[in-house]
Structures are given as structure tokens and as C-alpha cells.
Amino acid sequence: MSCITKFLGAGAVLAFTAGVAAAEPAIIYDLGGKYDKSFNEAAWHGAQRWAKESGKKFREVEIQSEAQREQVLKRLAQSGANPIAMTGFAFADVLNKVAPEFPKTKFAIVDSVVKQPNVQSIVFTEEQGSYLVGIMAAMASKTGTVGFIGGMDIPLIHKFECGYAQGVKSVNAKDKVIVNYTGTTPAAWNDPVKGSELAKGQISQGADVIYAAAGGTGVGVLQAAADGKILSIGVDSDQNYLHPGQVLTSMTKRVDNAIYNVFKAGANLKPGVKVMDLKAGGVAPAMDKYNAKLVTPAMKAAVDKATKGIEDGSIKVHDYTTDNKCPVE
Amino acid sequence: MDRLPTWADAILVPVLSIVIAFAISAIVILGIGENPINAMGIMISGGLGSTYGWGYTLYYATNFMFTGLAVAVAFHATLFNIGGDGQAQLGGLGVAMAALYIPWPNWWLALFGASAAAALFGAAWAAIPAWLQAKRGSHIVITTIMFNFIGSALLNYLLVNVFRPVGSMDPATANFPKATTLPNLSSILGLVGIPFSNQTPANVTFLIALLACLLVWLLIWHTRFGFALRAFGKSEPAARYAGISPVKITMYAMLISGALAGLMSINNVMGESGRLVLNSSEGAGFIGIAVALMGRSHPLGILLASILFGFLYQGGAELAMWTTIPPQLILVIQALVILFTGALDNMVRMPVEAVFHRLGKRRG
Numbered sequence: 001m002s003c004i005t006k007f008l009g010a011g012a013v014l015a016f017t018a019g020v021a022a023a024e025p026a027i028i029y030d031l032g033g034k035y036d037k038s039f040n041e042a043a044w045h046g047a048q049r050w051a052k053e054s055g056k057k058f059r060e061v062e063i064q065s066e067a068q069r070e071q072v073l074k075r076l077a078q079s080g081a082n083p084i085a086m087t088g089f090a091f092a093d094v095l096n097k098v099a100p101e102f103p104k105t106k107f108a109i110v111d112s113v114v115k116q117p118n119v120q121s122i123v124f125t126e127e128q129g130s131y132l133v134g135i136m137a138a139m140a141s142k143t144g145t146v147g148f149i150g151g152m153d154i155p156l157i158h159k160f161e162c163g164y165a166q167g168v169k170s171v172n173a174k175d176k177v178i179v180n181y182t183g184t185t186p187a188a189w190n191d192p193v194k195g196s197e198l199a200k201g202q203i204s205q206g207a208d209v210i211y212a213a214a215g216g217t218g219v220g221v222l223q224a225a226a227d228g229k230i231l232s233i234g235v236d237s238d239q240n241y242l243h244p245g246q247v248l249t250s251m252t253k254r255v256d257n258a259i260y261n262v263f264k265a266g267a268n269l270k271p272g273v274k275v276m277d278l279k280a281g282g283v284a285p286a287m288d289k290y291n292a293k294l295v296t297p298a299m300k301a302a303v304d305k306a307t308k309g310i311e312d313g314s315i316k317v318h319d320y321t322t323d324n325k326c327p328v329e
Numbered sequence: 330m331d332r333l334p335t336w337a338d339a340i341l342v343p344v345l346s347i348v349i350a351f352a353i354s355a356i357v358i359l360g361i362g363e364n365p366i367n368a369m370g371i372m373i374s375g376g377l378g379s380t381y382g383w384g385y386t387l388y389y390a391t392n393f394m395f396t397g398l399a400v401a402v403a404f405h406a407t408l409f410n411i412g413g414d415g416q417a418q419l420g421g422l423g424v425a426m427a428a429l430y431i432p433w434p435n436w437w438l439a440l441f442g443a444s445a446a447a448a449l450f451g452a453a454w455a456a457i458p459a460w461l462q463a464k465r466g467s468h469i470v471i472t473t474i475m476f477n478f479i480g481s482a483l484l485n486y487l488l489v490n491v492f493r494p495v496g497s498m499d500p501a502t503a504n505f506p507k508a509t510t511l512p513n514l515s516s517i518l519g520l521v522g523i524p525f526s527n528q529t530p531a532n533v534t535f536l537i538a539l540l541a542c543l544l545v546w547l548l549i550w551h552t553r554f555g556f557a558l559r560a561f562g563k564s565e566p567a568a569r570y571a572g573i574s575p576v577k578i579t580m581y582a583m584l585i586s587g588a589l590a591g592l593m594s595i596n597n598v599m600g601e602s603g604r605l606v607l608n609s610s611e612g613a614g615f616i617g618i619a620v621a622l623m624g625r626s627h628p629l630g631i632l633l634a635s636i637l638f639g640f641l642y643q644g645g646a647e648l649a650m651w652t653t654i655p656p657q658l659i660l661v662i663q664a665l666v667i668l669f670t671g672a673l674d675n676m677v678r679m680p681v682e683a684v685f686h687r688l689g690k691r692r693g
Contacts, residue, residue: 061649064656065611067388067530067601068646074528075650089498093604112498154489154500154607184485185478185608324495 025263026059026081028072030088032189034062038215038236039255043087043110046259058263069094077102083269085262095119106269108262110255111156113273120269122258124276127163128310129251129283131317132303133233134167136285137209138175139299140231140248145176147207149198149221151214152188153181155321160213162326163317169328178202182217192220199224209233209248222247231294240290248294250286279311333685339630343623343670345677350665357661363654375647376640384514384529388601390639394538395593396617397635398545401626403586405549406578407562412458412473413590414614415480416451420591421598422484423450425605428505439509443599444592451591452584454480459583463576481608488607501606511600532600541589542628558582590614622671
């Protein structure tokens, strides 16, 4: 019995000291976990960059179950963490409930819009970035067939796919886009073997540029494309360096910048919707020394032209998630 | 050798196994540079030290009770139902359809309707592997595993393409109507004057799970069907000789098992989230196997094992929140508990038996 009291005492002391370290920013990673080589990891990099620059600390929690979304959010808010960032649309519903309970705490959510006076919603225009890499894919393709390999079959990835297909068709309406999804469970984000199998399948159907929007699975797609002597397109982070000269470009989605900005703003975080589009540098095709030889001047000009068109509104890229439909197949 | 007294068999041996599992976990925690006593302290105070902690512990335990009972019922007929996860997800589909498409006037009618739908959908998902086993001899382990994947693919398709509200990113159904919100444990315990935190997802389903434990106990040990079930499990030829139909027993055992797994969804889908999300069962069907093994397929053992696993989940969440111990460590502790209570049971049991044997001799 005395042993248990000692345990309880130790726990209480620790919980107390943990509570004292207030006003630290906090980040909650979605179920994929911190080291998913993709989305959550990008967020972590952003938080790390802020910590290194400011010399301050931040709190981080990887949730393990659905029930923990609300639990962790509330506990962090009660302990005084501010602002609290979270990655992933799956938090939207819970945040909508929790945010009004903590009016003095600022929250930031990536990939979804939560309309509360103390929440900053950060959304990316993935369809625009995908449109641009679609243009590049169509121009680089000799066979007139390009591929798309998605991770888990969810609306967000259809948004990538639809933007990409629109970009491809804008160059040549007759081009064929082969689409495959890795799976229907979260394991689809981290299955490079299956990614490489799917890529080989698409190569045998004539695809000579493959865009992988599949998290860790994409590593296998890029590898298979490099082995098959065709081009690939990376996603989220700049993956051009993985196979120099064989990755056409990467559709970068700067989640790291988003989280960095949230932490930098601290308690002064501005609520509202923050759209990380082409103009804001939220999405972009990556251009660096590894793909310089692959990007022809004509390709560069086409991308620049389309970028301008999207920015001034003369080109409208349809967002799949607004109506669950894609204008092109 | 003499048999162990019941209390030693049911309590002493599992407790010793758990102590060993925790001792080894402590070494692992030391190895990653954290203080194991502090860590255990956080787990215990976070999981059991307040009604808040108990609320989460019991919420998880409710899930595991249903899936544990599901595995146990099938196991008494030596059918290894690994498909609890898929059956629970399909049960979730039943709950969601009942809650969304039928305008319920109040929560308890909704609870009846949703429970019936959950049990029906779960049973239906178990029926196909059961039929394949009973009639075709396709091994139930293989088919139920495969049905987990088919189930999650089906739900994924339905959530993305059918149930998802237009414009929503999240592959989930719309929120259920207010009338279907289940009362939480704090308002129920409040009726009898017990104060309980109202910040937890523990809800009325916990009481249904307790009732399910009782009913399963009655079913297995106090009905003719339960006898047939156990007889079939012990020896199929003997059962056949006694006029028990293997096809019937296989079908009924799996239908009950699937229904129990499906019922889990009232707790997480209706009680907690109030909508159906992707992968709603979160592996509870698999934890159910460990729970049933640990509880020796007896409802009381399953109840206790469920609370232990619920505690590990909630205590683990607290660890992840307040220390730098990675959440994966909880998996290590869970795995050790399963290893020692399930696979290495004899390692503890034999020395304990030897001690009792010697004590018995001295007395004799």
C-alpha cells in the first residue's frame, strides 16, 4: 500500500512540474506518427527549426487512438500550452468542440478548416501544385502515358490526382493518366514494396513519368522508376535528391513552414483561414541542381505561364474536395 | 501432481506474470534513460488515480470486453476467430446507418436499435467465414483474417464515396443526431450519488458490457447450447456421436462471436465519436484475442484482463503526454504482458505448482 502511495506521489509531482512549464507551444501528430517520412515528419522539421532558432522548447505528442484526440487536446490546453498545432484533417471535428472551451488558447490545424475565433486553419492548394507537375509530366512524357500512384484512397489524395490529371490534359488532351492507389488502410502510407510493384505495373502499361503522392510508399515508386529508367515525381518534401537526374521534380507541400510560422507567432497567432497556395509558397514544383538537366526551357516557360495564370485567376484548377468530382478522367 | 487451488490459478499466476512483465519493462525504460519508478507512477496515477483516469481506462476496457468475449465464445468451440476487428468495423457501419437513417426520439430507443444493428452486421460478417468452415472446411483463421481486410476496404469505399458529406476532407460520416447521444458514465453514476469525472468517453455501454459478460457466462455454463459448444470444442467426434451437429455449432458460435464483436461499436462509434470514422475499431479486435487468452476464456477473467489493457492504454497515453518516453514503449509493455500471461504461462505456473505441491506434502 505504501508502495502505491509513493507511486502516486511521484506521479503527482511529475504531473505538477510538467504543468509549470507553461506557454510552450505544442504539436500533436496524427495517427501516422512523427516519423512518417512525409506529412507529420515535415511538421516536426518545422517545429525543430523553430526550436533551434529560438532556443526554446516545445511539447509534442503522438496520439495512439481516436479517443486520444480530444483527451490530448484538452490536457495540453489545460496545462497552458499555447499555441497548440495539430496535423491532419481528422482533428477538425474534435477541435471544433474543444476550441470554445479554451478561448485564451490559440490552435492551428493543418489541412482542414475549423471556424472558431481562436483557430488558425492552414490549408494547402495541392491541386495547383499538382497541376504544375502534371504539365511537366505531360511535356516530359514520350509515350503520352503518365502514371499516378496514391497512398491511401482518401479524398485528400484524390485532390492531388485530379489536379495532376488536369495539368496533364492541359498540355495534351489525349494523354492517358493511369491511376493506382496503394491501399485502403493507413498502412498504405508506408508500403514501399507495393509502391514499387504498382510502379512496375504502370511502366509495363507504357507510363514513362509517375507521380507518387503516397508518403513513405513513394520511396518505392521512385526507386522502381529509377530502376526502370523512367522519370518520377516526388511529393511533400523535395525528393529530387533521392535519384539525381531521374526525379523530374517534387510537388512540395511546405507543412514545415506552416508549423514554423505558427510557433513563431506564438500566442499572437492570427485566427482565420490561411491558404498556403502558389503565391504564398505553400505548394510548388521543386527546382534544384538534381533536376536541372531534366527541366527544359520550354517546360520551365510553361510552368511559369501556368503559375501566373493560376495566380491571376485566368486558369482555374478544380478542387476535387469541393464536389467529390473531377472534370477530367 | 495436485491441481492448484482456484484462487492461485485465476489470480496468483496472472499477477506474478504481470509483475515479471513490468519488471522487464522497467529495465527497458532504464535503458532509454528514464526513471522507471516515475514512469510507473505516472501510469498508475494517470490510469487509476482519478475518476478521470478510470473513465478512460473503462472506456477502453469496454471495447476489449466485447472483443474478448467474442474471441472466448468461439474459442470454447475451438474456433479461433481472428476477425473480431472486421466484425467490429462492420458493427460500426450498422450503428452509423441506424443512427443516421432512423429518426430516434430518445437515446435509449436509439441504443436498442443501434445495438441490434451492430450485432446483426457483426454477425453477418462472421457468418460467411463460419459457413465456409462448417460446409467447406476452409480454415476459419485464414478466412477471418482475410475478412478483416475486406471489411476495412469496404468501409473505406463507403466512407469515402457514400457517407462522407460533400466538401469534407475527413473520410467519416456526418455527426449523428443529438437524440442518439448516449449518457456518459458520470451522469449514470450521478443517479446513485457517485461523483465521476464528466470529461471522459466512458458511457452507458460499459454497463451493457458487464451485462454481456454475465450473459455469456450463463450461455456457456448454464445452457444446453453452452454444453454442446464446450463438448464440440473438447472433442468433435465425441460431440458428433452424441448427436451434436458440427455445422450448427460452428455457425451459432461464430454468429454469437461476430455479434459480440459488432456490439463493441456502440461504445466507440455511438458513445465516443458520435460518427463513424475510418478504422474505427483501432485493433481492438486483436487486443480481444490477448484479453481472452489472459482471461482463460472466462467472462470474469476477461473483465479483469480488459481493465488491465484499458489501464495500459490510458496509462500509456499519460506517459506519452508527460514524459519523453515514446508511445511505442506501451506496445513493449503490452507485448510482454501477453508473452508472459499467454505464451510463457507455464514458466510461472510450474514453479508455483511445485511450491504448492511441497507445501501440500509438508502439511500432509
